[in-house]
Amino acid sequence: MHWTPEHAQPLNQWPEQHLDVSSTTPSPAHKLELPPGGRQRCHYAWAHDDISALTASNLLKRYAEKYSGVLDSPYERPTLGGYGDAAFLNGAKGDPEPWPGPETPYPLASLHEGLPGTKSGSGGGSGGLGGSPVLAGNLPEPLYAGNACGGPSAAPEYAAGYGGGYLAPGYCAQTGAALPPPPPAALLQPPPPPGYGPSGSLYNYPAGGYAAQPGYGALPPPPAPPPAPYLTSGLAAPTPLPTPAPPRPSPASYGFQGVAEAGVSLKRKATDEGAEGRYRKYAFEPAKAPAADGASYPAADNGECRGNGFRAKPPGAAEEASGKYAGGVPLKVLGSPIYGPQLEPFEKFPERAPAPAPRGGFAVPSGEPPKGVDQGALELATSKMVDCGPPVQWADVAGQGALKAALEEELVWPLLRPPAYPGSPRPPRTVLLFGPRGAGKALLGRCLATQLGATLLRLRGGTLVAPGAAEGARLLQAAFAAARCRPPAVLLISELDALLSARDDGTAAAGALQAPLLACLDGGCGAGADGVLVVGTTSRPAALDEATRRRFALRFYVTLPDGPARGQILQRALAQQGCALSERELAALVQGTQGFSGGELGQLCQQAAAGAGLPGLQRPISYKDVEAALAKVGPRASPKDLDSFVEWDKMYGFGH
Ligand SMILES: Nc1ncnc2c1ncn2[C@@H]1O[C@H](COP(=O)(O)OP(=O)(O)OP(=O)(O)O)[C@@H](O)[C@H]1O
Numbered sequence: 001m002h003w004t005p006e007h008a009q010p011l012n013q014w015p016e017q018h019l020d021v022s023s024t025t026p027s028p029a030h031k032l033e034l035p036p037g038g039r040q041r042c043h044y045a046w047a048h049d050d051i052s053a054l055t056a057s058n059l060l061k062r063y064a065e066k067y068s069g070v071l072d073s074p075y076e077r078p079t080l081g082g083y084g085d086a087a088f089l090n091g092a093k094g095d096p097e098p099w100p101g102p103e104t105p106y107p108l109a110s111l112h113e114g115l116p117g118t119k120s121g122s123g124g125g126s127g128g129l130g131g132s133p134v135l136a137g138n139l140p141e142p143l144y145a146g147n148a149c150g151g152p153s154a155a156p157e158y159a160a161g162y163g164g165g166y167l168a169p170g171y172c173a174q175t176g177a178a179l180p181p182p183p184p185a186a187l188l189q190p191p192p193p194p195g196y197g198p199s200g201s202l203y204n205y206p207a208g209g210y211a212a213q214p215g216y217g218a219l220p221p222p223p224a225p226p227p228a229p230y231l232t233s234g235l236a237a238p239t240p241l242p243t244p245a246p247p248r249p250s251p252a253s254y255g256f257q258g259v260a261e262a263g264v265s266l267k268r269k270a271t272d273e274g275a276e277g278r279y280r281k282y283a284f285e286p287a288k289a290p291a292a293d294g295a296s297y298p299a300a301d302n303g304e305c306r307g308n309g310f311r312a313k314p315p316g317a318a319e320e321a322s323g324k325y326a327g328g329v330p331l332k333v334l335g336s337p338i339y340g341p342q343l344e345p346f347e348k349f350p351e352r353a354p355a356p357a358p359r360g361g362f363a364v365p366s367g368e369p370p371k372g373v374d375q376g377a378l379e380l381a382t383s384k385m386v387d388c389g390p391p392v393q394w395a396d397v398a399g400q401g402a403l404k405a406a407l408e409e410e411l412v413w414p415l416l417r418p419p420a421y422p423g424s425p426r427p428p429r430t431v432l433l434f435g436p437r438g439a440g441k442a443l444l445g446r447c448l449a450t451q452l453g454a455t456l457l458r459l460r461g462g463t464l465v466a467p468g469a470a471e472g473a474r475l476l477q478a479a480f481a482a483a484r485c486r487p488p489a490v491l492l493i494s495e496l497d498a499l500l501s502a503r504d505d506g507t508a509a510a511g512a513l514q515a516p517l518l519a520c521l522d523g524g525c526g527a528g529a530d531g532v533l534v535v536g537t538t539s540r541p542a543a544l545d546e547a548t549r550r551r552f553a554l555r556f557y558v559t560l561p562d563g564p565a566r567g568q569i570l571q572r573a574l575a576q577q578g579c580a581l582s583e584r585e586l587a588a589l590v591q592g593t594q595g596f597s598g599g600e601l602g603q604l605c606q607q608a609a610a611g612a613g614l615p616g617l618q619r620p621i622s623y624k625d626v627e628a629a630l631a632k633v634g635p636r637a638s639p640k641d642l643d644s645f646v647e648w649d650k651m652y653g654f655g656h
């Protein structure tokens, strides 16, 4: 029999049409056995016990010819998802269990294997990853086992059926004596075509997933086809190999599979520096503008004060940034380059570009001035509390990778995303950041405002307490009202503890502001106050009573910077002073500043500058100046303090 065009059926049709391998008519008994809808099985069963060895041998030949036709036809590699519909195993579609016939069904795998573009022991045209036992052997176990075939792995079946003899054991039991002697083992297990073999780059999937596929385009042109020893009649092998599947876009998420499979929380995977992929954006980037604590920022509310990156680019900002940091010490501990989009706002957006429309659950239609709020206090709050500082990106915060990831995942994304379904839980509107002084709590609050595209309003507990309880309460209410007027808004209340309990300085109003604060938190962040996020910060979390604590839906510990983060903060701070230390000096400095907060590191550099006579610009800061400053500036948080933060975090914090 020769191949004719009719043999060139698409792969997805041949099981229907060519699995009917019976050369005999089914007996009535067989017809009786027909299970409903089990046509495939029955065809197979007829062939099972009716055909002779000779017929089987002919069939083998015939199949080989048909395959040669199939191989000439255009080949399309189905996607993995296609397995669901085309799952065949031992001729039984969609049935993971072997056919329960009286004898073992013919394992057609012995015919199919080694043929590119066919699926072992199956039809359905699924010549995908699991189709070839050669490939299957290279697949990581979970991937292959997870396909829709659901049956026993093809590789063992192949070995048993194919390696054990030319025909399947089930068949040999009947008429084995009549069969010709099996060909040599080398012929029975032909070498796989190039690209399909264990070392082929095309399907040689690493255990870790799909990372870094070189792409099909990089493959060399397929060489001459291998001989076809599996064709007993000596038929010529199909000349061209099937055209390799078109380049498959390698999804970025593939690289992440390993992490997910490891069963580790993604946010914990956010290593601080040098993190690849998605967390790369958390890598520290020298600031484009001094990120001083907010008090120094102009308070004018000219409509450009959203910390969202849409402010006008200051003239020469880019040049200044590059020039300023060009002389910086190249530091090995520095993270990988910042994630692209995070860098863009300054450079890309035109002057006075409109602020992005509030999105998701953080959106409110309008900022109507709330009734009953003192108009004077509202104006005061608006003019004095709105922070017009530069935007702070995640990369502007050195270290704190896990915390940044947690804030983004548990706060920013839920606030920005629209609710998944009506009635889905409201995203949190309050977050407490606690930790040693200068650890970067306020910096993170500003960063949150930037990420949310929100107006930032800042107030300090100490400032509210100073003028007395009544005035403090009035300002507090005005601040919440001003935030509600300008949604989306982030209201950053530093030194929260000052409002709650008597302090060492014996301020009279301390404690008296607790009730107004709770009322504002309930009203300002309750059901009717969409579009406002309250960020409270404190270095004395133990001063918070339960009522206040409960008002903050999320509570995160802001730790002191670790070594690499200290190096980054120091390098930036020193670069701002025109100082470039050698790598060795910087490493020594990092070592010597253990326990310093970010704020204290900034003070250290200022002290060094003062020692060098700056800003009189007598000479650049040297390592000796910094060393001398170390004698004057030291860490304030004691190990005992740090322990108490850890304890409080364990009891009331959310961990990260
Ligand atoms: N991780 C950091 N990366 C870069 N700069 C930092 C970091 N942590 C702190 N700083 C800098 O240290 C200074 C103090 O930070 P910040 O005001 O955010 O600390 P804080 O935790 O709010 O302190 P406090 O408890 O006194 O209010 C700021 O200039 C800030 O830019």
Ligand SMILES: [Mg+2]
Pocket (backbone or CB within 6 Å): 438, 441, 442, 443, 494, 537
């Ligand atoms: Mg602060």
